[in-house]
Amino acid sequence: MLINKTPSESITIMTEMVMPNDTNPLHNLMGGNLLRWMDVAGGICSRRHSGCICVTASVDTVSFHSPIRMGEIVTITASVTRVFNTSLEVFIQVEAEGGDVKTRRKCNEAYYTFVGLDEWGNKLSLPQIIPQTTEENRQFDGALRRREMRLILAGKLKPEDATQLKLLFNKD
Numbered sequence: 463m464l465i466n467k468t469p470s471e472s473i474t475i476m477t478e479m480v481m482p483n484d485t486n487p488l489h490n491l492m493g494g495n496l497l498r499w500m501d502v503a504g505g506i507c508s509r510r511h512s513g514c515i516c517v518t519a520s521v522d523t524v525s526f527h528s529p530i531r532m533g534e535i536v537t538i539t540a541s542v543t544r545v546f547n548t549s550l551e552v553f554i555q556v557e558a559e560g561g562d563v564k565t566r567r568k569c570n571e572a573y574y575t576f577v578g579l580d581e582w583g584n585k586l587s588l589p590q591i592i593p594q595t596t597e598e599n600r601q602f603d604g605a606l607r608r609r610e611m612r613l614i615l616a617g618k619l620k621p622e623d624a625t626q627l628k629l630l631f632n633k634d
């Protein structure tokens with residue numbers, strides 16, 4: 463049975479410390495290692511929400527705003543913004559803290575899309591997410607536009623069929 467949930471019920475928080483083996487020659491966290499941690503947090507979040515194996519279908523653009531140094535603590539927060547049918551979107555935020563553990567700085571954020579599969583690799587319909595707050599509703603509404611954009615880029619949707627994106631550009 464599919465049990466619908468709220469975004470806050472799906473929140474997954476993962477904490478890591480940057481060790482020497484995670485860094486580049488400047489002793490900052492390597493971007494690829496951060497993407498991996500984000501992928502793991504998103505995978506746990508989507509699995510907890512759906513109760514099935516979830517594989518990464520796509521990762522939207524990620525910018526690295528602020529370097530994260532060796533020894534810093536990294537907090538990765540993931541939550542489901544919207545479920546489509548067999549896929550769902552997860553919003554992932556990254557914060558870092560150094561010597562002053564009371565101050566966290568925002569480092570980056572990204573949207574990952576996961577697809578739910580059974581043990582034989584067949585796609586599964588997933589339980590829905592019911593937004594409650596203004597911010598959760600904003601993310602929920604925006605997810606349709608982001609989905610259209612990524613499916614266009616993946617060659618799975620014709621631009622002329624992107625109804626939500628068209629609405630954005632034809633507001634008059």
Ligand SMILES: CC(C)(COP(=O)(O)OP(=O)(O)OC[C@H]1O[C@@H](n2cnc3c(N)ncnc32)[C@H](O)[C@@H]1OP(=O)(O)O)[C@@H](O)C(=O)NCCC(=O)NCCS
Nearest residue numbers: 517518519520546547548549550575577585612613616618
């Ligand atoms: C992701 C995967 C399961 C999609 O299977 P598919 O048969 O190509 O997909 P379909 O076109 O039938 O789409 C299935 C769902 O995935 C979504 N999807 C497919 N490609 C996508 C993309 N590039 N970005 C976002 N969503 C995508 C579709 O929108 C659809 O969602 P919906 O059911 O909620 O509407 C398949 O491509 C796969 O197994 N990829 C490898 C996954 C993996 O191993 N990831 C780890 C990295 S190596």
